[in-house]
Amino acid sequence: MGSISRRRFAGAMAAFAGAALFPVKPAAAQQLRKINFITPFGYLIGFAPTLNAQAGGHFAKEGLEVTVLPGKGSAVAVQQVIAGRAVYGRGDPLAVVKAVAEGAPIVTFATIEHRSPIVVYSSPERPIRNPRDMVGKVIGIAAKGSASDNILDLMLANAGLPTDAARREAVGNSPGGWGLIQQRRIDAHIVSIGTTTTLTEAGEKILMWSTSDAVPMPGQAYFALQETVQKEPELLLKILRAERASILEVKRGDGRALVERMSKLWEIEGAKQVDFTVKAMRDEEVLWWQDDPSLLLKNNSASWKSMVDLMVKVGLIKSGTPSQFYTDEIVSKL
Amino acid sequence: MKRIPVTWITTPAILIAFLLVWHFYVTWFNVSKFIVPPPTAVAESFVELLTSRSTLYHAWITLYETLVGFVLATVIGVGLGAVLGKTPWLEQALNPFIVATQVVPKVALVPLFILWFGFGPEAKIVVAAVLAFFPILTNTVLGVKSVDLGHKDVMTVLNARRWQRFVTLELPSALPAVLAGMEVGVVLAIIGAVVGEYLGGSTGLGHLAVAALNDYKVGALFAIILLLTLIGFALYVLVGTLKHFVIPWHESVITARQTVAG
Numbered sequence: 380m381g382s383i384s385r386r387r388f389a390g391a392m393a394a395f396a397g398a399a400l401f402p403v404k405p406a407a408a409q410q411l412r413k414i415n416f417i418t419p420f421g422y423l424i425g426f427a428p429t430l431n432a433q434a435g436g437h438f439a440k441e442g443l444e445v446t447v448l449p450g451k452g453s454a455v456a457v458q459q460v461i462a463g464r465a466v467y468g469r470g471d472p473l474a475v476v477k478a479v480a481e482g483a484p485i486v487t488f489a490t491i492e493h494r495s496p497i498v499v500y501s502s503p504e505r506p507i508r509n510p511r512d513m514v515g516k517v518i519g520i521a522a523k524g525s526a527s528d529n530i531l532d533l534m535l536a537n538a539g540l541p542t543d544a545a546r547r548e549a550v551g552n553s554p555g556g557w558g559l560i561q562q563r564r565i566d567a568h569i570v571s572i573g574t575t576t577t578l579t580e581a582g583e584k585i586l587m588w589s590t591s592d593a594v595p596m597p598g599q600a601y602f603a604l605q606e607t608v609q610k611e612p613e614l615l616l617k618i619l620r621a622e623r624a625s626i627l628e629v630k631r632g633d634g635r636a637l638v639e640r641m642s643k644l645w646e647i648e649g650a651k652q653v654d655f656t657v658k659a660m661r662d663e664e665v666l667w668w669q670d671d672p673s674l675l676l677k678n679n680s681a682s683w684k685s686m687v688d689l690m691v692k693v694g695l696i697k698s699g700t701p702s703q704f705y706t707d708e709i710v711s712k713l
Numbered sequence: 714m715k716r717i718p719v720t721w722i723t724t725p726a727i728l729i730a731f732l733l734v735w736h737f738y739v740t741w742f743n744v745s746k747f748i749v750p751p752p753t754a755v756a757e758s759f760v761e762l763l764t765s766r767s768t769l770y771h772a773w774i775t776l777y778e779t780l781v782g783f784v785l786a787t788v789i790g791v792g793l794g795a796v797l798g799k800t801p802w803l804e805q806a807l808n809p810f811i812v813a814t815q816v817v818p819k820v821a822l823v824p825l826f827i828l829w830f831g832f833g834p835e836a837k838i839v840v841a842a843v844l845a846f847f848p849i850l851t852n853t854v855l856g857v858k859s860v861d862l863g864h865k866d867v868m869t870v871l872n873a874r875r876w877q878r879f880v881t882l883e884l885p886s887a888l889p890a891v892l893a894g895m896e897v898g899v900v901l902a903i904i905g906a907v908v909g910e911y912l913g914g915s916t917g918l919g920h921l922a923v924a925a926l927n928d929y930k931v932g933a934l935f936a937i938i939l940l941l942t943l944i945g946f947a948l949y950v951l952v953g954t955l956k957h958f959v960i961p962w963h964e965s966v967i968t969a970r971q972t973v974a975g
Contacts, residue, residue, distance in 0.1 A: 452926075452927070454926055454927045454928075454929065455926075457747075457929070458747050458748065458929075461745050461747045461748065462745065462747075462748050474927075477928060477929060478747070478929050481747075481928075481929045481930075482746070483745075483747055483929065484745075522923045522924075522927065523915065523920055523921075523923050523924035523927065524923065524924045524925075524926070524927025524928045525927055528927075547915065548832045548913070548914060548915050549912075549913055549914060549915055549920065549923070550827065550832075550913055551824060551912065551913065553824065555824050555828065558828050559827075559828065562828070564831055564832065
């Protein structure tokens with residue numbers, strides 16, 4: 380029987396000890412950077428690009444682990460990013476512009492929805508088809524100063540009407556507003572698209588149209604501190620790469636499987652009815668999607684300019700140029 | 714020489730200390746004005762608020778909703794409390810439902826009230842009344858049940874009728890507890906009015922607070938909260954002052970007078 384030399388044995392033991400001291404970790408187990416993201420309103424399927432990016436491992440591929448915080452309005456989401464409780468947030472661009480105009484140190488670094496998720500619905504028996512039909516009527520909005528309130532101002536101004544041409548009442552964003560329309564307490568309700576999806580799936584006959592038909596403007600945007608854009612552009616780029624991969628997966632993937640996967644991590648509103656939630660997700664997908672995928676998440680300068688000019692016209696901000704409110708610094712590298 | 718009450722010195726001193734700590738906190742830690750504005754910004758916004766006609770209008774709406782809701786809660790609470798205090802079997806039968814009105818989260822009911830009563834002050838009056846009702850009711854029941862047994866015996870000896878017993882003994886004996894319930898109730902009434910305004914309608918200080926938050930006017934938001942606090946405090950003191958006129962014989966009133974007199 381052969382024998383091994385002491386030198387060879389010592390070398391083998393040293394190699395073994397070295398391997399034990401410096402193990403090679405599998406890539407998946409490597410430390411992920413933990414960051415927070417805040418939504419504009421709870422957990423809705425419309426936030427699937429981010430929810431799916433986390434649930435589907437797209438953030439992990441970029442070395443990130445994202446905790447999704449449920450916001451309570453775009454203004455609150457903006458304030459939480461300013462407070463440092465989230466690295467980035469999502470919200471309506473009007474809220475971002477107003478905040479920046481007040482001196483908030485934030486900026487939009489990507490546009491996730493290229494058409495507004497805010498729609499107007501009314502009863503077919505007393506239809507409100509466009510801003511002109513709103514003159515002298517009572518319009519339900521989510522709250523004073525909310526996206527629906529501000530968009531109403533812009534729609535009226537874009538149609539050449541004074542902003543007080545329609546009376547407004549704060550009634551929230553829920554499908555309960557349909558009851559108020561049927562009671563004739565309001566004539567139309569301005570809500571997010573998920574609310575109208577709920578009503579149509581419940582068999583209610585409503586007349587609805589997108590506010591983007593009345594005023595060209597970006598739908599929803601991702602924003603972060605200006606300091607983050609300057610000091611950590613690579614982090615934001617990783618976030619956007621993960622989000623883009625997620626959008627592509629949602630577009631091409633099995634809706635049911637994706638919704639079920641996301642529902643395991645968050646209490647997504649309405650997700651117990653999977654088919655309904657898939658439908659809602661497909662309705663929202665139309666807003667993120669651009670026929671040219673290279674335009675996904677990009678900022679559209681024309682729609683930003685249209686929105687900012689109208690905001691100045693109606694007095695929502697005193698002055699401003701679009702470049703103050705968004706940057707292409709990150710998306711241009713996508 | 715009449716001594717100055719200690720509270721005339723300690724209360725302003727605590728307030729000044731609080732303002733100084735607030736000012737130094739936001740300055741030293743460079744806290745964003747969107748999170749906590751400095752006290753000077755809040756003071757400026759407060760002055761702007763008070764000099765605005767629209768603020769006075771909204772403040773009046775909130776005050777109106779609070780007072781009407783409070784009066785409703787008091788009338789129903791004291792009336793029902795007196796009946797339940799005298800009718801133990803009825804009190805036991807209704808108790809679960811009464812507790813339910815307190816336990817149900819009112820915020821969840823506001824959209825229903827708006828559906829039923831509309832956007833005007835009616836829905837907010839109902840919320841204010843529902844919130845104020847429970848402490849007034851329970852304190853009234855307690856007060857009616859807590860009449861001194863010796864005094865009851867005196868009434869029996871004097872052959873007093875039921876209504877005489879109620880008017881001359883039970884009601885005055887219950888008043889300290891009723892007024893304590895009303896002190897808590899008036900504060901809850903203003904909370905109810907403001908919560909209703911947060912969630913629906915287009916008037917009131919609650920509505921103005923939501924607008925200030927959505928417009929990032931955090932200084933104005935703090936100023937509105939300060940105004941609401943002052944209104945709530947004034948109502949609390951007003952109801953507390955009733956004790957001096959309604960129950961001047963009660964120990965709590967005598968002790969308070971002695972403290973003020975020094």
